[in-house]
Amino acid sequence: MEKDAIEVDGKLISPVAFTQKILEPKLRGQSKEDITVLRVSVKGKKDGMKTRYTWEMVNNFDHERDITSMARTTAIPAMLTAQWIATGRLDERGVLPMEKIMIGKRFKPFMEELKGYGIEIEFQQERR
Secondary structure, eight states, X not given: OOOSOEEETTEEEOHHHHHHHHHHHHHOOSSSOOEEEEEEEEEEEETTEEEEEEEEEEEEXXXXXXXXXXXXXHHHHHHHHHHHHHTTSOOXXXXXXXXXXXXXXXXXXXXXXXXXXXXXXXXXEEEO
């Protein structure tokens, strides 16, 4: 989203600040219960065929533990990664984004461990 100010009716405003001012009050409910929704869709060619991969997640507030979905879906992957480092399952050191670490042969085991904590990311593959 654009952060640079734009002119509206002779006044400079930030699109981000404007959007936040309009939408944020409408997004807040009467409780801290939340929902986290994710969709990643990638398309291209694989082995000469048009291919699309899609990952989707819908995660709800955890009533049993009184934890927001956003807290769970951000903290649990970080916690699992820290465990993998502590137990020697990861060789990398330093600051690296998750998408550079949990790839290849690590991807499926990581997704399975997330599932054990109630974070299920569904996968679809289409080939034509």
